[in-house]
Amino acid sequence: MEQTKDTTVGVAHVFRGAFVHSTLEAPLEILDDTVLGVDKKGKIAFIEKGRDVKSLSAKWEFLLSDVRQLEPHEFIMPGLVDSHIHASQYSYSGTALDLPLLQWLNTYTFPVESQFKDLKFADKVYNKVVRRTLRNGTTTACYFATIHTDASLLLGEIADKLGQRALVGKVCMDCNDAVAHYKETTEDSSKETKRFIQELMEKKYPHVRPVVTPRFAISCTSALLHELGDIAKNNNLHIQSHISENKEECQVVQNLFKDLETYTDVYREHNLLTDKTVMAHGCYLTNRELDDFHKAGASISHCPNSNISLCSGMLDVRNALNHQVKVGLGTDVGGGYSPSILDAMRRALMTSKALKIQDPNHQTLTFEEVFRLATLGGSQALSLDSETGNFEVGKDFDALVVNVCVPDGPMDICGPEPTKVLLEKFLNLGDDRNICEVYVAGRRVVPFADKAS
Structure with a gap:
């Protein structure tokens, strides 16, 4: 039976795929097949295993069709x-x-x-x-x-x-x-x-x-x-x-x-x-x-x-x-x-x-x-780590959607690679062409709303 959506509750964005970030304990934590929700105030509402997406959709009242599924050559990292x-x-x-x-x-x-x-x-x-x-x-x-x-x-x-x-x-x-x-x-x-x-x-x-x-x-x-x-x-x-x-x-x-x-x-x-x-x-x-x-x-x-x-x-x-x-x-x-x-x-x-x-x-x-x-x-x-810097529930969603295989991009990927390899290649070889979207406090700010340069 198709879900109905109550627009007065729920989340503004839901992403599923690979996430990478740092914690106090580890300089790099890789979260493959993860689902992350951003509430309407731009804060991270949840970050859970991808297999839990159905129960999360019921709890947070979003449609499964609303979930942004990342491609194998994409990942999300903190801004x-x-x-x-x-x-x-x-x-x-x-x-x-x-x-x-x-x-x-x-x-x-x-x-x-x-x-x-x-x-x-x-x-x-x-x-x-x-x-x-x-x-x-x-x-x-x-x-x-x-x-x-x-x-x-x-x-x-x-x-x-x-x-x-x-x-x-x-x-x-x-x-x-x-x-x-x-x-x-x-x-x-x-x-x-x-x-x-x-x-x-x-x-x-x-x-x-x-x-x-x-x-x-x-x-x-x-x-x-x-x-x-x-x-x-x-x-x-x-x-x-x-x-x-x-x-x-x-x-x-x-x-x-x-x-x-x-x-x-x-x-x-x-x-x-x-x-x-x-x-x-x-x-x-x-x-x-x-x-x-x-x-x-x-x-x-x-x-x-x-x-x-x-x-x-x-x-x-x-x-x-x-x-x-x-x-x-x-x-x-x-x-x-x-x-x-x-x-x-x-x-x-x-x-x-x-x-x-x-x-x-x-x-x-x-x-x-x-x-x-x-x-x-x-x-x-900058003493802003209570607000941003990584993916923790309650922090603002400041994030980059990275695509290492963007057309006419600066690097070549020759086959399936683990997320850690994709990240290292991006850090060493990537540029702004690989950064498809930029979010600050849940608001998508890139691509820009206008065409001014």
Whole structure:
């Protein structure tokens, strides 16, 4: 007898097939022939064995014909998390990688970022970067914007409109000798940060939040750092910045803050090292500093493309993990030339292997561990793991539907392969063509509803 459907109850989506994700216990868990339901609020309602689909259909009141059956060459994985990306630098990504960090900032970055006072320019760039990252499977992004409050608010609006989960930061900097017109006074930076936070939160976007964003210790006075630490504490907000990216930067920080022993001490003394802090790079953090990160619950965003492209250094992720520090992956566009976290995974593996060449005793990362860094690890780094990062009942359904045999795709599959092999091939060989659908909190955001590029 045919089932009848009550549209007032039940689920919004039901998928059956292969799922892959990470847990706290295992970097990779493969769930073949699994059925997963997403409720009408976008949360995972159930995840059970495929053989139980009939009983689940009765319990959750969906039709068996509503079940999306995946093909043998398809699987579903959690959405990718970019824990560090400069949305404002996307316009020149893929170029301007000929200088070390501080000269690169002065020559390319600051002049480009100063253009974002023009909201038409900001709208064009920010629409492109959010669309591009979504197409590449980034369901969560932690964005640096610029010092311009209205343009930063626009980035939040665009992320909400297109459906991306985002932390958006108005950059704060009251020191900049290289480009004099691209900086703020201490008072204005504090005031505009408060306005940015208030206006963004008043929008009540369901998945876009403000993040307190001192650019880095070199570009902020101690007075501004104290102000930002207080703002973050009083509003219980996320914090993002940079730390120990290259040796010259570390030396400048040491010269500026002579009374403090380490770069980490600078942030800690200004109440900017918390369990909601994510710091990009960390190539030269000492073991003592890693212990400080662990004690504070702070995180590192590993940005291997940028670290190599700007010849900054190489983060020993294994050592950070051994110190029980939360680590996610970042593209660091535009210091990193690729907006894809797939690229970040590959560069993370290569960096780990380069460290192995230097030290035969180094334990390289596995592809399973890097997969976790890109998904659950990223959500942990951004303190969002109670909401997203893997497939657990009650979490938001942030997910990618991957087809490794998409027509005219980047790889060839020569016969039936187990799900683990399909995943590894996708991580090493795949690109946005293999990502057929992207979901954020149960909403399908890719393919896009419109055709704008």
